[in-house]
Amino acid sequence: MPTIVHFDIPADDSERAKNFYSRLFGWKFEKPLETMDYYLIETEGPEGESGLGGGLRKREGADQRIMNYIGVPSVDEYLEKVEKLGGRVLMPKIAIPGWGHLAICMDTENNAFGLWQDEEKSE
Structure with missing residues (x-):
């Protein structure tokens, strides 16, 4: 979850x-x-x-606040869910090299939150 x-x-x-x-x-x-x-x-x-x-x-x-990032298996999949459920994508998925991917969204109550997907490491 x-x-x-x-x-x-x-x-x-x-x-x-x-x-x-x-x-x-x-x-x-x-x-x-x-x-x-x-x-x-x-x-x-x-x-x-x-x-x-x-x-x-x-x-x-001036309006920037504390941001929580929720870990998900696929940022792309959850961006689709956000929009289907009435939320908005404020910042599309971007790569953070060596770490993972993130996107910023807005929920239906005008609260911003981030989606985070860890980068898969090859062994």
Whole structure:
């Protein structure tokens, strides 16, 4: 069953946001690429187990909000379902090389959400 696999938090000031969330929740931040203002977020569950991962990035518009990404087996298949059920595709499927594919949608209640498909790794 598809579930939330990632979240993104937009920030006007990345350092201020990192300080807030690390002090509030104990979240850890890692910058995977020096060329981007983007940080991976590591969270923990109540028993110290690895929690849902996220990201922190520069806000790109005044109305940008926290975005949840739902993991699905096929972004293409779920984009069709979104439209059949009355939702809208805001950003078509794009590739994130080495990671997977994503698309951004709007539900029937004007809530944005992402669809995420892991890239298949050959062994």
